[in-house]
Amino acid sequence: MTGTGEVLLRIEGLTKAYPGVVANSDVSFAVAPGEVHALLGENGAGKSTLVKMIYGLVKPDSGTMTLRGAAYAPSKPGVARQQGVAMVFQHFSLFEALNVAENVALGMQNPPGMRTLASRIRQVSQDYGLPLDPDRLVGDLSAGERQRVEIIRCLLQDPKLLIMDEPTSVLTPQEVDILFQTLRQLSAEGTAILYISHKLEEIRALCDAATILRRGKVVATCTPREKSARDLAEMMVGETLTPPARSAKAKGAVALEVSGLSVPSPNPFGTSLKNIGFSVQKGEILGIAGVAGNGQDELLLALSGEVRTARDRIRINGEGCGDAGPNERRRAGLVAAPEERLGHAAAPDMSLTENALLSGAVRKGLVSRGFIDWAATRAFAGQIVDGFDVRTPGIWVAARALSGGNLQKFVVGRELSQAPTVVVVNQPTWGVDASAAAAIRQALIDRAAEGAAVVVISQDLDELLEITDRFAALNGGRLTEPRPTQGLTVEEIGLMMGGAHGMEVAHHVHP
Amino acid sequence: MFILEKRPTPSRFWMAATPILAVILTMIAGGLMFAILGKDPFVAIRTIFWDPLFDPQFASYSRPQLLVKAGPLILIAIGLSLGFRAGIWNIGAEGQYIMGAIFGAAAGLAFYPSENRLIFPLMVAAGAFGGWVWAMIPAILRTRFRTNEILVSLLLVYVAQSLLASMALGALRSPDGGGFPGSRNLSQWATSANPELIVGTGMHWGVVTAFIAVIASYILLQRHILGFQIRLAGEAPRAARFAGVNPNRLVVLCLGVSGALAGLAGLFEVTGPAGQISIDFNSGYGFTAIIVAFLGRLNPIGILLAGLLMALTYIGGELAQFMLGLPSAAIQAFQGMLLFFLLAVDMLGNYRIRLGFGRAA
The missing domain is CATH 3.40.50.300 (P-loop containing nucleotide triphosphate hydrolases)
Structure with a gap:
């Protein structure tokens, strides 16, 4: 036809x-x-x-x-x-x-x-x-x-x-x-x-x-x-693209260590984390792949401190941090960027300035004796907008007015501008255009090159293969053993991710 | 046909202009209603909004009433607005107001007839404590057992009312009252009195406290990290958790502050304008303050103006009933219109109205 x-x-x-x-x-x-x-x-x-x-x-x-x-x-x-x-x-x-x-x-x-x-x-x-x-x-x-x-x-x-x-x-x-x-x-x-x-x-x-x-x-x-x-x-x-550039570099000490992490999901249809363990060295990027809904959100919550666990389950630079809240972990050097931009990483109706304060207050010292230093906060927001090419009429606009890609650049930029030692991002380039995605990936690589340990949780396999040093997959709340990214085939990755879900149902349907 | 389009960024101009627009629309619609009732709409509107303040005959009585009525409304509404901003719904300010009055009055009466100057400050503290305790019940039940604070705080109003009646008839009944219900008159006992501070203004300690609360709340919301966390928790609860806000702490804090302020309002009322604990001591300030809080868009300055406006419509409404023979239902309908128009034009802050060009489905 x-x-x-x-x-x-x-x-x-x-x-x-x-x-x-x-x-x-x-x-x-x-x-x-x-x-x-x-x-x-x-x-x-x-x-x-x-x-x-x-x-x-x-x-x-x-x-x-x-x-x-x-x-x-x-x-x-x-x-x-x-x-x-x-x-x-x-x-x-x-x-x-x-x-x-x-x-x-x-x-x-x-x-x-x-x-x-x-x-x-x-x-x-x-x-x-x-x-x-x-x-x-x-x-x-x-x-x-x-x-x-x-x-x-x-x-x-x-x-x-x-x-x-x-x-x-x-x-x-x-x-x-x-x-x-x-x-x-x-x-x-x-x-x-x-x-x-x-x-x-x-x-x-x-x-x-x-x-x-x-x-x-x-x-x-x-x-x-x-x-x-x-x-x-x-x-x-409409322009020539440059793929992210990275140089092989010696890795440093272990900055983030997770062992035996089991967390029940806060949401009834979520996925509970089961005995997750991995470690990331300074200067290294660990990629965590997986089909949506296999525990990515829960892992981010557990790492960011929004969900707490026993103290020794998570160590930042050797210090037990599992029972610490988000701001204590920020103080320890860990920053996180959740997947959901509007409503989780940023407050939709608040201005970019206020959103800069949201997670930047601790590490940028924007609050003294409980009072907010708005001038410093505006300067920080401006620094993010300039440094990460966030296209916006100004820092006074509401977060919801930005396009998805621009807001993502703002969110990732806000976290990376805090000189972190550990970075955790979930879906850093989800729904982001090609040039913005390239900029975000480059920024993650740069931060690793400066000595941060980076964890990238993503469903975009090409992205993970492009920027990560080691690769693991979440499947039903369990994490596979991390393997060096170089040399992995797509079939191996598919199997780590659990193959094709629900194939067995076909047999139930017509016995 | 009109089309509503969401603005990318909320309009500051319309946020400020909508209450004024709502008052104008209320005057137009209310005027129409008064005209249908056979009254001159201009006279009716003037009687409600102008005469209580400037009429040579009535103003000397009704002008002080403005602050007397607005004071507790503003004080309670400021406390409620903090919780409402954070998505914590204290509907039981009326109960906390009653408990503040009972605690404060009881603390004072325990020392009757001493003339120690520390008694009044003690009563103030006891009043705030009474409201705070009453608000802690829904707070603890919510943080421990995830009960709904709306229901718990509301139902506790009825408990407080029963307690009030029992106090007026029992423990706090005046021994010199000849068996009539009601406590000793606190405003006539110099030690506990909360007098008019400047003659002819209606200004008493409760009004002063209300003004201080307005300023403190403004600073809290604009400059303090706690105010930021309150706003964040209301606008985006998940983002608040990401920012490290402890939701339980916020529940305890917001309910506690609103309870304490409502308790203070009750204490200043019982020692001043009301004078004594009686069965019908409460006059609905705790519920009206909810309206005031929203009328003022949960903004401290807005609440200050809304409290004054609300008090004015009450005083002017009474005057209009008395002078023009307007039915009290018409006055209530008029106040309802004010709320209706305020909520109706509220969307102009976030939406713009465009004319459709005949493409509508």
Whole structure:
């Protein structure tokens, strides 16, 4: 069904402006039936706004869309779904306390009976090689399996166009393979797929065509297979990229030592940490990989001091710190940057100045006798903004007004500007554009070169392979033995991360 | 059609301007209501907002009332606002106010009829302690057993009211009162009296304390790390934990401060304007202060103005009932409008209104 000049969705001159920013300006492209079409662009390039317009979540200011030759202007997602457009979001909208079938039913206009629905879920999951048991609680599923729930929810509507927003960020390499087989099968059956990602190798492997956005405008269209990942990245960014540079250096004494760390998760569907042990030397970067929800958040909380343990479980520069709170650990030299930028690492409605105070008060001496030195705090905030190229109208703006990448630069910059001896970051470049990500990685490397022990928890394997010295993976709250990063193959890493989650379910489904 | 758009950064101008806009809208809508009731809206509005302060006939009586009524409202609201900012909901200030009065009065009456000058300071301390103790009950239950402080503090109001009645009838009943309920008159006993400090202003020690609380709270929130932690805990609880804020400590602190200030308000009331512990001593200041706290946007200066405005509508409302024969329900509706408009225009700080261009669904 592909080719032959037939067009499923045509977009012409779409424009959408928000106060102070044009998210999309005169965007045009077309998707043929069965085509896998990539939307590429840095963060803030306008990809999300564009697909939200196609899915009926946002109304364009001007421009037209045509679906199968007829004018298409969905007023809400329900209308888009009726016309055969489905979307899998980056963040799942699932209820953990309900089972798979119930979650699927909640997303449907007229759900059939539970038994009928369960058998249809089994049918679709079998047809598309997406093993999933409709009776299981979503809270017990891995991130990869949760994504399957979302995909199956879409497939039950028999979509003509499937939009996928960063689908592989939560998957192991093996799970990515399963997903790609499914997507290829869908494409062969004539379903078009609009695929948003900034993992360039994936796009080269999967997509037939790519539209590249920069600052809301289409800057190029290409066939990704014919370009190198580096060409694609440079088209996205509009400048030449330099990969992080690092020099081999002698490691120093052990700065962070964790042994026998077991912590129950504060959240009922979280993952408890089980007997975690590792140590990091000064000047070294330890990478901790793992699929989302395998204990990353809990590990960060335990290291930052937000969750306390027995004193000897965590040692900073030899001193037992397990029972110390966040500020005592900062005093001991440990800084941390949590994954969730808004609400955890930064207070959304507070200014950048106030957010600089949030974690910088102790090490930067911004408070004396309980009173805040606002002048010094403003200077510190300004130093972060200048030093880490945070693009903002000023330090008085609220944290929520910054784009994800800029806020991430601010958060990482705030921690790294405190001359730490131990740095712990979770997902340092999540949702951050290529040039900002490169800057953050370089900053982490630089800090290690200056003698800090760095722990990078990340789901981005390329990132970990690029910057870490040793590599371990979290799987179900357990940490594998750290191994030297150099020489690890993708298959070995996949197995450390636990292989493909939920493969065994396939056997339960059809005994 | 109007469209609301979230502002990237909250507007400082609209944060300050919304209360004024709300008062203007209330005057317009209230004026309409008064007109429908057959009264001249301009006269009614003037009677509520102008006459209590400047009418030659009434002002001499009603002007001092402004501070007498605003003082306890402001003092209690300042304490509540700290907790509300941190997401700690003390709804039981009324009970803490009563307990402050009981503790303070009891501490004083124990020494009757001594003329020792240390008795009044002791009573002040006992009043603050009484409110503090009453607030510690929800605080400890919340930090130890994760009970809901809203329910516990509210229900303790009814316990306090029963205790008040029992005190007025029993332990604190005046031996010289001929068997009538109610304690000795504290304002007529020079040792314990909380008199009007400047004649004709209504200014008493409670009002002075309220002003000091406004200034202290302003400094705390603007300059002190504790104030920053309070704001942070309310706006982003997880970020607060990341910043090293101990949530339990904050619960104890905020409930304790609001309880102590409410207790002080009760003590100054019982030794001054009210004069004695009686069954109906409490007049709802503890609940009205919740409205004052929000009317003042939980900001110390705002609370100062809101307390004065609220007191004015009470005094002016009474005057309007008396002078124009307006039903008391109309006055209450008018006060309700003020709150309604304040909450309605509140979103202008965070949102801007844009005109849609016929693209609406």
